[in-house]
Amino acid sequence: MRLANSARHLHSSAIVALWLTLSVVGAQAAEEKTYLMKFTFPTINDTLHQLAKSYAAAVEKDSGGRIKTEIYPASQLGSIPRQIEGVQFGAIQCAIVPPEFFVGVDERFELMTAPGLVTSMEHGQRLTADPGVLKLMLGLGANKGLRGLGLFSITPSSIIAKSAIRHLSDFKGKKIRIFGSDFQTTAFKRLGVTPVAVTLGDVLPAIQQGAIDGALAAVTVYATMQYQDAAKYVTETGQPMIFGVIEISKKWYDSLPADLQQIVDRDGAAASVEINPWATAFNARVRQMWLDKGGELISLPGDEQSAMMETLASVGEDVSKSKPQLSAAYELVTEAAKRTR
Numbered sequence: 001m002r003l004a005n006s007a008r009h010l011h012s013s014a015i016v017a018l019w020l021t022l023s024v025v026g027a028q029a030a031e032e033k034t035y036l037m038k039f040t041f042p043t044i045n046d047t048l049h050q051l052a053k054s055y056a057a058a059v060e061k062d063s064g065g066r067i068k069t070e071i072y073p074a075s076q077l078g079s080i081p082r083q084i085e086g087v088q089f090g091a092i093q094c095a096i097v098p099p100e101f102f103v104g105v106d107e108r109f110e111l112m113t114a115p116g117l118v119t120s121m122e123h124g125q126r127l128t129a130d131p132g133v134l135k136l137m138l139g140l141g142a143n144k145g146l147r148g149l150g151l152f153s154i155t156p157s158s159i160i161a162k163s164a165i166r167h168l169s170d171f172k173g174k175k176i177r178i179f180g181s182d183f184q185t186t187a188f189k190r191l192g193v194t195p196v197a198v199t200l201g202d203v204l205p206a207i208q209q210g211a212i213d214g215a216l217a218a219v220t221v222y223a224t225m226q227y228q229d230a231a232k233y234v235t236e237t238g239q240p241m242i243f244g245v246i247e248i249s250k251k252w253y254d255s256l257p258a259d260l261q262q263i264v265d266r267d268g269a270a271a272s273v274e275i276n277p278w279a280t281a282f283n284a285r286v287r288q289m290w291l292d293k294g295g296e297l298i299s300l301p302g303d304e305q306s307a308m309m310e311t312l313a314s315v316g317e318d319v320s321k322s323k324p325q326l327s328a329a330y331e332l333v334t335e336a337a338k339r340t341r
Contacts, residue, residue: 035256037069037264040083041096042200044073045224046286047154047279048096048244055094055246055271062263074225075201088145090251094268098154099137099245100181106140108329110181112151112243114316116309117337121283124153124241125276126340133336136329137245147253149265150246150272155283156238160222161214162207164233164296168304177203177215184216184240187315191308207231218242219297223286228293235298237308246272 039056041048049071056069077083077092080101086092088105102109118124127133128151138148159165159176172192178184180197188195196212200221206212207230219234221227246268253261287297300308320330 033066035067035252035260037067037093037252038077039069039071039094039096040075040077040086040092041073042075042080042083043221043224046220047275047282049073050278050282051152051244051246051271051275052094052096054274055267058267058271059263062267063260067260067263075199079199079201081199084247087247087249090145090249092249093252094246094248096244096246098179098242099140099151100179100184102141102146102245102247103181105144105146107182107323107326108136108140109245110183111316111326111329111333112137113179113181113183113240114330114334115183115187115239115312117316117334118153118241119341121153121156121241121280123337123341124243125280127333127337128152128243129273130336130340133333136332141247142250145250146247147250148245148247149268152244152272152275152279154242154244154279155218155220156236157216157218157240157242158234158236158238159214159216160207160227160231160234162231162233163213164298165214165235166298166300168300168308174213175211177206177212177217179216182319183315186319187240187312188216190311190315204230219290220283220286222295223290223293226293228290228295232295233298234290234295235300237300237305239309239312244272 037056037059039052041052043049052071056071059067060069075083077086080097083092083095083097084102084105087095100110100113118127134151137151140148161174165171168191175194175196176188177198178188178195185195198206198212203215203217204225204227207215214231222234248264248268253264256264291297316330316334320326
């Protein structure tokens with residue numbers, strides 16, 4: 001009987017030892033496994049590109065090489081809608097894109113495009129640091145396969161056109177590309193423009209072919225993506241401010257060990273703040289770059305700029321008032337903008 005008990009004890013001990021060994025091996029395998037993190041964005045050699053490089057370098061270093069990164073600028077992985085879908089389904093791990101392009105996921109993503117929301121790059125940077133704004137904007141899309149990690153101010157927007165827009169009256173009758181939010185559609189219609197939603201990769205060909213007369217974007221795009229031969233006139237309205245958001249795939253994130261999740265979260269949040277001084281300096285440099293390429297920078301006369309802002313002042317409220325969820329979020333963001341002005 002004692003021999004039988006001893007045999008059972010040895011058998012149980014062996015099972016426990018085997019289980020512990022397998023657990024250790026499994027943990028070691030998890031630690032040794034590498035994960036691919038692909039970054040996608042629509043521009044090149046600009047603020048989005050710089051942020052992607054900084055973020056990628058940080059996660060590779062902090063993960064000890066367990067996260068390998070690849071960077072795909074200039075919509076190499078498809079149009080902006082395809083990039084967003086890729087992140088939702090886990091084929092792409094990170095997209096860095098202006099938030100209003102996610103409006104098909106949740107209409108509140110367009111909030112940051114409200115005309116007059118911010119008055120400068122610095123104001124935009126203070127707004128994106130507001131805890132309430134961050135909680136709102138980074139939480140959007142959580143039930144649609146997205147995890148928001150960072151929000152940041154890219155640049156004031158401007159209008160590029162084949163024929164110069166020097167006065168408010170020059171807007172009338174033109175077809176102008178917009179990003180696709182109701183805020184932008186309403187704003188440009190008030191200026192007498194026919195707004196056309198076009199993804200960035202199609203903008204330059206559309207201008208060259210005459211399908212549109214001009215586009216809403218920024219000097220940071222026109223200069224780095226060589227627009228000068230297609231259109232050289234840039235009217236710096238400064239409105240709306242263009243923001244960026246870091247969104248990663250929730251499906252991919254959930255597959256990571258807890259320590260790597262913490263690294264991805266921490267480094268993404270840090271990168272969205274650390275980019276601020278770089279973005280401010282880059283915006284100053286790129287304006288001179290545009291002039292050096294033969295482009296022209298135009299400002300509306302002061303009274304006309306003021307008249308334009310007065311015309312657009314109620315866009316955000318008018319668009320959101322019939323949509324309770326959007327209206328509540330708009331109120332939160334505009335109150336934060338007033339506090340940080």
